[in-house]
Amino acid sequence: GQQLNQSPQSMFIQEGEDVSMNCTSSSIFNTWLWYKQEPGEGPVLLIALYKAGELTSNGRLTAQFGITRKDSFLNISASIPSDVGIYFCAGRTSGSRLTFGEGTQLTVNP
Amino acid sequence: DGGITQSPKYLFRKEGQNVTLSCEQNLNHDAMYWYRQDPGQGLRLIYYSQIVNDFQKGDIAEGYSVSREKKESFPLTVTSAQKNPTAFYLCASSTDSRRPDTEAFFGQGTRLTVV
Numbered sequence: 320g321q322q323l324n325q326s327p328q329s330m331f332i333q334e335g336e337d338v339s340m341n342c343t344s345s346s347i348f349n350t351w352l353w354y355k356q357e358p359g360e361g362p363v364l365l366i367a368l369y370k371a372g373e374l375t376s377n378g379r380l381t382a383q384f385g386i387t388r389k390d391s392f393l394n395i396s397a398s399i400p401s402d403v404g405i406y407f408c409a410g411r412t413s414g415s416r417l418t419f420g421e422g423t424q425l426t427v428n429p
Numbered sequence: 430d431g432g433i434t435q436s437p438k439y440l441f442r443k444e445g446q447n448v449t450l451s452c453e454q455n456l457n458h459d460a461m462y463w464y465r466q467d468p469g470q471g472l473r474l475i476y477y478s479q480i481v482n483d484f485q486k487g488d489i490a491e492g493y494s495v496s497r498e499k500k501e502s503f504p505l506t507v508t509s510a511q512k513n514p515t516a517f518y519l520c521a522s523s524t525d526s527r528r529p530d531t532e533a534f535f536g537q538g539t540r541l542t543v544v
Contacts, residue, residue: 359538
């Protein structure tokens with residue numbers, strides 16, 4: 320099946336630093352989504368991207384749909400302790416089924 | 430408020446027993462999904478349903494069964510044939526409109542422990 324390669328696997332940063340993570344695939348996707356999961360909870364949608372080249376922000380978060388449609392990145396600016404969690408990318412080609420990346424575990428030190 | 434409810438939050442079962450996890454949504458979403466999450470890993474699709482009375486196998490369907498008799502409900506049964514059932518199970522729903530508010534919306538998960 321389709322695979323998404325998400326990197327880095329984990330990040331340890333100081334409060335106030337900027338963060339960048341990305342997902343790549345050998346397949347073309349028509350939709351890219353970014354989710355955040357906190358311990359013991361379900362993932363929550365952060366940003367949805369529907370067009371190649373699209374750049375979308377949600378507060379301190381910014382995500383882009385790669386122009387080749389095979390990649391996407393998520394940036395978090397000026398990180399704060401509550402940014403801690405696992406961030407997942409997800410892609411969709413057609414229909415409703417999503418393919419998820421393996422996740423990036425983010426730790427923010429105060 | 431609209432949402433998706435999974436119950437119970439924690440579930441313990443003895444090896445060899447079947448167990449059913451509940452998932453209910455009142456978002457009027459057409460599609461529903463079950464994912465399995467193991468520690469340090471991503472989400473793997475077990476089953477999904479795009480419409481009532483129809484469902485499809487995902488990537489790891491062996492040892493699981495589902496039904497979709499109502500739009501709102503998509504229960505998952507973990508059977509004794511599932512060799513390693515201890516995991517965190519997530520249910521989600523969505524509808525196909527290419528808008529953020531219609532994308533996969535997750536429940537809070539059920540942590541199943543088989544002893």
